[in-house]
Amino acid sequence: MRDEIERPHELTPDLHTTLVSGQALTRDFQVGTQTVHALRGVSVGVQPGDRIALLGTSGSGKSTLLHLLGALDAPTSGSLSWPALGAPENLRPGLVSFVFQAQSLLAPLSALENVALPLILNGQDTRSALHEALEWLKRLDLGTLADQLPEELSGGQAQRVAVARALVTRPRLILADEPTGQLDSVTAQHLMDVLLSALPPNAALVLATHDPAVAARLNAVWHLRDGAVSLITRSARRTA
Numbered sequence: 001m002r003d004e005i006e007r008p009h010e011l012t013p014d015l016h017t018t019l020v021s022g023q024a025l026t027r028d029f030q031v032g033t034q035t036v037h038a039l040r041g042v043s044v045g046v047q048p049g050d051r052i053a054l055l056g057t058s059g060s061g062k063s064t065l066l067h068l069l070g071a072l073d074a075p076t077s078g079s080l081s082w083p084a085l086g087a088p089e090n091l092r093p094g095l096v097s098f099v100f101q102a103q104s105l106l107a108p109l110s111a112l113e114n115v116a117l118p119l120i121l122n123g124q125d126t127r128s129a130l131h132e133a134l135e136w137l138k139r140l141d142l143g144t145l146a147d148q149l150p151e152e153l154s155g156g157q158a159q160r161v162a163v164a165r166a167l168v169t170r171p172r173l174i175l176a177d178e179p180t181g182q183l184d185s186v187t188a189q190h191l192m193d194v195l196l197s198a199l200p201p202n203a204a205l206v207l208a209t210h211d212p213a214v215a216a217r218l219n220a221v222w223h224l225r226d227g228a229v230s231l232i233t234r235s236a237r238r239t240a
C-alpha cells in the first residue's frame with residue numbers, strides 16, 4: 001500500500017547515517033556532436049534499511065544513476081558523498097555491491113569461485129573465502145551448484161549466484177540494475193524473495209526495474225523520467 005507521496009526536495013536525510021547522498025546530479029554523454037543529458041539534476045539520499053525501486057522506461061537514466069551511486073562513474077555536475085561509508089575509492093568490493101541484469105559471472109570460474117572472488121580481492125585468504133562463499137550458496141539454496149560453471153546454470157540460478165556474490169562481503173549498500181530483467185515473472189519473484197530475505201536489515205537496496213510488480217516488493221519507489229526523479233512514493237509498511 002502506498003499512502004504517502006513526497007516530492008524529492010522534501011526529503012530530510014540524516015547526514016550521519018546516510019549511505020549515499022546525491023545533490024543536483026547531472027550526467028551528460030557526448031555522442032558525436034550530440035550531448036545526451038542522461039541525468040538532469042537528481043537529488044536523492046539512501047538510508048540504512050531502505051529498499052528502493054528505481055522505476056522508469058528505457059533510457060530514463062536508471063543505470064546512469066546507479067553507476068553514480070556506486071562510484072562506477074562520476075557526475076558531470078552536482079555533488080555525491082557517502083557519509084556513512086567514506087571515500088569512493090574504498091567502497092568496492094565490500095561496502096557497496098552491484099547485481100547486474102545478466103551474465104555478470106566470470107565464465108571460467110565456478111559458482112563457488114565467483115562468490116568467493118570479492119573476498120579474495122579484499123585480501124581474505126582463499127580457503128576461508130571459499131568457506132564463506134559456500135555458506136552463502138547454501139543459504140540461497142545453491143549449495144549443490146557450487147562446482148558448476150556459469151554456462152551450466154539457468155538464468156534464475158545464475159542471478160541467485162550473483163546475489164550471493166553481492167552479499168558475501170556484507171555490504172551496506174546493494175545496487176541492482178534490472179536483476180530480474182532476463183527472467184520470467186515467476187523466476188523474477190523468486191529472485192526477489194531470495195534477495196529480500198537474505199538482505200541484512202540494516203543494509204540498503206536500490207534496484208532499477210521496468211517492472212511495477214518488482215517495484216511493488218520494495219518500500220519506496222523513485223520514479224525516473226527523462227533523467228529526473230519526477231516523484232518519490234513510499235509504502236506505509238516498512239519491511240526493514
Ligand SMILES: Nc1ncnc2c1ncn2[C@@H]1O[C@H](COP(=O)(O)OP(=O)(O)OP(=O)(O)O)[C@@H](O)[C@H]1O
Pocket residue numbers: 029030031036037038056057058059060061062063064065
Ligand atoms: N556510455 C554512454 N554513452 C552515451 N550515451 C549513454 C551512455 N550511457 C547511457 N547513455 C544514454 O543515457 C541515457 C540514459 O541511459 P541509461 O542506461 O541510464 O537508461 P536506463 O533507464 O538504465 O535504460 P534501460 O532501462 O534501457 O537500461 C540514454 O539515452 C542512453 O543512451
